[in-house]
Amino acid sequence: MQLNVTVLELSGIIDGIRGNELRRQISGILANGADILLLDMKQVNFIDSSGLGALVSATQMVRNADSKLFVCSISDQVRMLFELTKMNRIFQVFADRDEFKQKVLPIEQAGRQYKI
Known part of the structure; x- marks a missing residue:
């Protein structure tokens, strides 16, 4: 059985739209x-309250689908927002895709192949 990992690259401003x-x-x-969804936020420079709400909603959607959501490559500004709003307790954040691959995939794989 193959583990389906999808990377979604976000950019710009995450607002209501x-x-x-x-x-x-x-x-x-x-x-x-998708078994695992990785949000790569390397190109995200701002998230407003509506965007933050969308991320929380996305987290719930992923949980309801019995999948997992991870985040990587956030800017210092987004990291500060996550810390101020305690979102860093909801999202597991990795420095970059390589750290994600090293720390999550060997555990999740557990004898399964994965595709990114």
Whole structure:
């Protein structure tokens, strides 16, 4: 059995409009059977309260689909926002994709192959 890992690269500002797009994208990814979703935020420079709400909603969608959500490559500004809002307790954040691969995939793989 193969573990389906999907990486979603986000960029720019995550606000209400982009948050709605993000929820639709994640819904489609989950419908296609993703076991793990990695949000790569290397190009995200700002998240407003609506965008933060969309991320929380996305987390719930992923949990309801019995999948897992991880975040990587956040900027200092986004890290500060996550800490101020305690979102760093909800999201497991990795420095980059390599750290994610090293720390999560060997554990999750457990005898299964994975595809990114």
